[in-house]
Amino acid sequence: MNQAAPPPMRQMWHPPEDPDHGKGPGCNPSGEDAYGACAARAFGPTIELPAADAGPVHPGQEGDAMSTLADLDTPFLVLDRDRMDANLARMRRHAERLGVTLRPHLKTVKSVPAAQRVLGDMANPATVSTLQEAEAFAEAGCTDMIYAVGIAPAKLPRVIALRKRGVDLAVVVDNAAQVDAVCAASRDAGTPIPALLEIDSDGHRSGLRPGDPQIVALGRALAEGGAELRGVLTHAGESYGCFTLSEQEALAAKERDVATGAAEALRAAGLTCPVVSVGSTPSVHFATDMTGVTEVRAGVFTLSDLVMAGLGVGGLDDMALSVVATVIGHQPDRGWLITDAGFMALSRDRGTAQMPVDQGFGLVADLDGRPFGDLLVLKTNQEHGILGMREGSAAPLPELPVGTRLRIYPNHACATVAMHPSFAVIAGGDEIVETWPIERGW
Amino acid sequence: MNQAAPPPMRQMWHPPEDPDHGKGPGCNPSGEDAYGACAARAFGPTIELPAADAGPVHPGQEGDAMSTLADLDTPFLVLDRDRMDANLARMRRHAERLGVTLRPHLKTVKSVPAAQRVLGDMANPATVSTLQEAEAFAEAGCTDMIYAVGIAPAKLPRVIALRKRGVDLAVVVDNAAQVDAVCAASRDAGTPIPALLEIDSDGHRSGLRPGDPQIVALGRALAEGGAELRGVLTHAGESYGCFTLSEQEALAAKERDVATGAAEALRAAGLTCPVVSVGSTPSVHFATDMTGVTEVRAGVFTLSDLVMAGLGVGGLDDMALSVVATVIGHQPDRGWLITDAGFMALSRDRGTAQMPVDQGFGLVADLDGRPFGDLLVLKTNQEHGILGMREGSAAPLPELPVGTRLRIYPNHACATVAMHPSFAVIAGGDEIVETWPIERGW
Structure with a gap:
């Protein structure tokens, strides 16, 4: 098969023409009826059949x-690169309006040339779901990544190896065993590994509960044990089960509040918390106020899908x-x-x-x-x-x-x-x- | 990571010691109660916890x-190669008892070294689910394959290319458009492509209905149009939804009868039907009489799973x-x-x-x-x-x-x-x- 050659590495992303035809994030944020109309537009039964002149x-x-x-x-x-570019442009504008850094989750595209287009400049922040992604994107020039799956202690040598190559790769922890392992690996390597404390904003997976005294205890253990307390991170995955605008907006606000609350607890204890990271495509999309949040992680917005x-x-x-x-x-x-x-x-x-x-x-x-x-x-x-x-x-x-x-x-x-x-x-x-x-x- | 090197290509399979500890195909075929006991043995809740001396x-x-x-x-x-060897040995004995050729479906293992072990001799018959599998296994010496997904006409050049390399790759058809395409490609290439007519034994997917006059019409079109009528093929996928021994045995018998009935119809019309191919792991496993069938296709038996x-x-x-x-x-x-x-x-x-x-x-x-x-x-x-x-x-x-x-x-x-x-x-x-x-x- 005569496939086009892969693009050159480190090719830069050029922002497309403004493709925003009245469907920016938040859709029409004036109430549930507006959301309902927005959702109805998306559903199959209203789609027309292809025109008769579509050709054979x-x-x-x-x-x-x-x-x-x-x-x-x-x-x-x-x-479809044009559609992806339009999705990227919308989300970039949305993050800019919210005053937060966009740290795209590359677990959706899992591809170096796609990542180059998603990030624009490979020096921009990224999120990854595997260390193989981190290694591939680092090879292509990516220098600022969060590996957003709780770290398995046995994987720390690969984290250290990337950091020694100048890649600012941060890990995620939510328990004392992980904190101990990250501190020990940091001391062994003679370089602090940055870690984010995962906070549970919706009960769907991992993370420390809001208000848990372990948040401060583990934050202190990281900071004093040879690692680096980079901040807090949460993921409101339950946004995939919210089918009204009010539910989505409430979950986005809760995700924000849980993250900023944990950050405040750390700061009140005299610890630093430079990064307050939230995200899931829906909770970022429907967010209207990100006060206290520093960055948003979203991935599937890049390609979008039926969900x-x-x-x-x-x-x-x-x-x-x-x-x-x-x-x-x-x-x-x-x-x-x-x-x-x-x-x-x-x-x-x-x-x-x-x-x-x-x-x-x-x-x-x-x-x-x-x-x-x-x-x-x-x-x-x-x-x-x-x-x-x-x-x-x-x-x-x-x-x-x-x-x-x-x-x-x-x-x-x-x-x-x-x-x-x-x-x-x-x-x-x-x-x-x-x-x-x-x-x-x- | 220090992984073991891949094995040499064309390594031959050595049959393992007899591992058949009273659980051959058919389990205890004396009735549903026996089957129920057999199934109960397989289910989770009766499994004991690991011994305390399992070690850390x-x-x-x-x-x-x-x-x-x-x-x-x-x-x-x-x-686990030992478990796979035991599964292979049991199925080989079962096919031998039934008097049919085993044509393992390599869609489960999708791997050249695994295929070498499953087939024993790479010249033995195999089934594949993609042309990429066919090409990889052909490269490793496989010369007798059925591509068991109805052929898309645009894929025929790859079929021809394999056949010109001496690989006896057969295709599957169930409609006139496919038959026309296979005949045209055969004539263009100057070599008949062997095709099996797919017969529908259980209404779950593809195939011509038993008794449909199209079976003979398409068989004749293949034979007279420049292709080769290799035989008939059916797949009783509904075996995955049969939870009693009597249901499984009835489905296996129906699969056999549908295939042999179609073969008889072709022969009665003066056409040849050398291959009568049936299969799915459960319908082969529970079969007790394969009279009229020439070969069985089964794949997942090689590795087995919770289903x-x-x-x-x-x-x-x-x-x-x-x-x-x-x-x-x-x-x-x-x-x-x-x-x-x-x-x-x-x-x-x-x-x-x-x-x-x-x-x-x-x-x-x-x-x-x-x-x-x-x-x-x-x-x-x-x-x-x-x-x-x-x-x-x-x-x-x-x-x-x-x-x-x-x-x-x-x-x-x-x-x-x-x-x-x-x-x-x-x-x-x-x-x-x-x-x-x-x-x-x-």
């Missing part, structure tokens, strides 16, 4: 100087990620189309299952990216996808012959990205302008 | 000549696949342990969700592979696993300090394998004796 699909055509979405063997992963659309964070036309599949069969009696994109290509993620609009394993669009509306991936086997109409839909199953190429928008961008070796990058059209490798593993 | 876990220890499960950074994937254990196909001690994770925190108020193995390491697969015993996202064991019994992965985020006791369990949460390494048995081996770059291979003990790369992508 020509699977497998070859011979052009540049590959297109019709050329590569399916399934493969597509990233984000369902939460009203973005519209369907903000989704920059899709999987190209080919129709390989039909079961007309059951109202099914069969494709070659199963759970290996889409992931098993069912993030919309508990949401107001369940999108199955993905929303199906034509090769130009226009959703059919009610055509979903109903079921996935390893290398088969079973497509059919949304339950209750009155629309007929589209006539899509064997060989037709489709684009499937996934529930959860992070989960789908990690199923693929690379992104086929488009810029609005169907030409593949770049190929960006994806860093999988740990 | 030493995370991160280094300096041995050979790496152990305590050395590599977590999460990573472990394959297979739940179906009574194997016991928990037949599971050859696990993920090593490290405890990174605790939430004692909620009865949770937090580890560094989230859905990136385990996959999002919830294959046991609809089964009699729901195993969450995985069953947790100590580093020696002995399940704690009721300790499950309750929830997964991208790089976090949340562990807790099975609902209704009276057992206390085990005391597992930060840094403790655990092994997690996954629901679905195929889904978990594809999340990882390689297997750390053990042979019963904790030494990593080989590292086997995994072929991901398409």
Whole structure:
């Protein structure tokens, strides 16, 4: 296959033209009705069918100087760079308005060329979910990272190795065993490892409870034990389960208050707390006042997905990620189309299952990216996808012959990205302008 | 990290000592009660806690000549070669008793060194789920494969390329568009592409209905259009939803009857049908009479998993696949342990969700592979696993300090394998004796 060459390393990001067509973060923040309208815009059933002049699909055509979405063997992963640029521009403006530093979470894109575009300047702050990401991004010039998963003591040698290369990599802790290990590793290496105390803002995962005296005790142990108390960090993951604007705004405020409260407790005890870090894409998106917060971490906003659309964070036309599949069969009696994109290509993620609009394993669009509306991936086997109409839909199953190429928008961008070796990058059209490798593993 | 070197290519498989300790396929085929007892043996709640003399876990220890499960950074994937060998030996004996050829489905292991062990001689028949698998296994000497996903016409050039290298790769079709494309590609290449007609034995995915006159029409079109009618193929995927021995045996018989019925229809029309191919691990495992069938395809039996254990196909001690994770925190108020193995390491697969015993996202064991019994992965985020006791369990949460390494048995081996770059291979003990790369992508 004739794929475009990867871009040169350390290529700089150029801000795109302002693409903000009235759908900035917060949508219309005047009340729940406005949010409801915003969310309704995002949902499938209101999408129109593609125009009749969309033209036929020509699977497998070859011979052009540049590959297109019709050329590569399916399934493969597509990233629309124009949509990503628009998502980045909106979030940057939003962070600027809030007066906080944006520290994008690169766990969504997991790719050096994508990270270069997300960060703009690789010296800008970043968040990572694995040390392999940290090592790959450090190699490409990234010098300011938080590894935002509680540190396993055995991984500290890799943290030290990166720090000795001049990378300001900080770790996250929420218990005495981790603090002891970080202090011991700092003393052994003769260099303090910066650590953030994780605070639990919503009971969904890790972190010390707000008001727990251990916050100050562990902060002091870090500062006095040879490590560096860098600050506090929280992640309001429950924002994925908030379906009204008032719930989202309340959770964003709680996330802020929990983080700033912990910072105040540390400062009141005579400790420093330079960083107050909060985030999740929805809680950042819906935040209106970040007083006391220094930085926000968000990742999935970069590519967006059906979960984000369902939460009203973005519209369907903000989704920059899709999987190209080919129709390989039909079961007309059951109202099914069969494709070659199963759970290996889409992931098993069912993030919309508990949401107001369940999108199955993905929303199906034509090769130009226009959703059919009610055509979903109903079921996935390893290398088969079973497509059919949304339950209750009155629309007929589209006539899509064997060989037709489709684009499937996934529930959860992070989960789908990690199923693929690379992104086929488009810029609005169907030409593949770049190929960006994806860093999988740990 | 000091990993063992990959094994030499084309290494031959040596059958292990007979490990069949009274749990061969079919379990005790004397009735549902016997099956119930068999299944009960497999379920978590009856598992005993590890012996008190299990000894402490030493995370991160280094300096041995050979790496152990305590050395590599977590999460990573472990394959117990001894257990796999035992699974292979049992299935080979079962196929021999049934008088059918075993054509293992390599979609589970997706790895050249693993395939060499599964096939024994690489000239033996194999099944693949992607053309990338076919190309990798062909490179390692595999010459007899079925690509068991309905062919997308645009992929035929890669099929032709493999066939021109001497690989007998067959494709699968169930509609006229595919047949036309296969015939046209055969004529263009001047060599007939062998195709199997997919027959639908249980309504769960692809295939022509039993008795459909299209079976003969498409068979004739292949034979007369320049391709080769190799035979018929069916896959009773509904075997994953059969929870009694009588249901499983009935489905296995139906799968056989549907395939042999289609073969008879072709032969009655004067066409040849040399191959009658059936399979899914459960339907092969529970089959007692394969008269008229020439070969069985099964994949997940090689590694086994919690779904297979739940179906009574194997016991928990037949599971050859696990993920090593490290405890990174605790939430004692909620009865949770937090580890560094989230859905990136385990996959999002919830294959046991609809089964009699729901195993969450995985069953947790100590580093020696002995399940704690009721300790499950309750929830997964991208790089976090949340562990807790099975609902209704009276057992206390085990005391597992930060840094403790655990092994997690996954629901679905195929889904978990594809999340990882390689297997750390053990042979019963904790030494990593080989590292086997995994072929991901398409």
